[in-house]
Amino acid sequence: MKWSEISIHTTQEAVEPISNILHEAGASGVVIEDPEDLVKERTSVYGEIYQLDPNDYPEEGVIVKAYLPVTSFLGETVEEIKVGINNLITYDIDLGHNRVSISEVNEEEWATAWKKYYKPVKISEKITITPTWEDYEPVSSDEVIIELDPGMAFGTGTHPTTVMCLQAIEKYITQGDHVIDVGTGSGVLSIAAAQLGAANVEAFDLDEVAVTSARLNVKLNKVASTVTVGQNNLLEGIEGPVDVIVGNLLAEIILLFVPDAARVLKKDGYFITSGIIQGKKNDVKQSLLQAGFEIVETLEMEDWVAIIAKNSADTKEG
Structure with a gap:
């Protein structure tokens, strides 16, 4: 199957609502490329993400990528996504550059490429979230480990x-x-x-x-x-x-x-x-x-x- 990658250059503020619009449009995967994940100083270990490559991120703003199957309805779907994103302005959400681009990828490329963005993340005193394909060993006996197969939606971390x-x-x-x-x-x-x-x-x-x-x-x-x-x-x-x-x-x-x-x-x-x-x-x-x-x-x-x-x-x- 061929997939179309839709890429939206936007802001951190708009990531959540845009991701939701992409879900509703039937996206079969969402990647969030936020350069702040690479440089932010954290007051604790919570939310720390490992092994991220700066070359995978924009210099500023946030890029949200989604994957849609190439069908005869793709054009209409993309237009609906654009309209939905533009409507977010009515909620006083800053869309930043709001640049939308489309490219085609094959299933094999898509199935493996996005995994580089998703690593185990320690969320709180007890909770760690890890993707199903990562081998993660608990560091304490009372640690709560949540395994997620992001499938339809995920980002560089939580x-x-x-x-x-x-x-x-x-x-x-x-x-x-x-x-x-x-x-x-x-x-x-x-x-x-x-x-x-x-x-x-x-x-x-x-x-x-x-x-x-x-x-x-x-x-x-x-x-x-x-x-x-x-x-x-x-x-x-x-x-x-x-x-x-x-x-x-x-x-x-x-x-x-x-x-x-x-x-x-x-x-x-x-x-x-x-x-x-x-x-x-x-x-x-x-x-x-x-x-x-x-x-x-x-x-x-x-x-x-x-x-x-x-x-x-x-x-x-x-």
């Missing part, structure tokens, strides 16, 4: 929004918790919750590709008895009460289901939100407060924010 979510999950989830992961994507947050002691995890995503990918990763990590993956629009039709809700999504999407989160969460349950750009932080905080949440902690990494809130409202058994 995005700051996901890192903060995983750190919050490690801190706030307790043994036996019932957890809901809204917009699960690869399923990594649900897998972490299960491995950290949650007794029941429901993972939802509207995108069929994400649902398929998450199910594969859940099975790969042997947590299928704990994690159930399904297609759903945010928390529509979902009843509680549950102990923790996690949502690593754009701020605009989080704002859509804050009242539902308050309805579904137990009193004193935690709502872990991430994917929030600095400019939207106060909007999300205000929405949480209006819905009866108490802001417990705010995490910041690069230009991204995660907010952990506790539900102060009484939730009826449902």
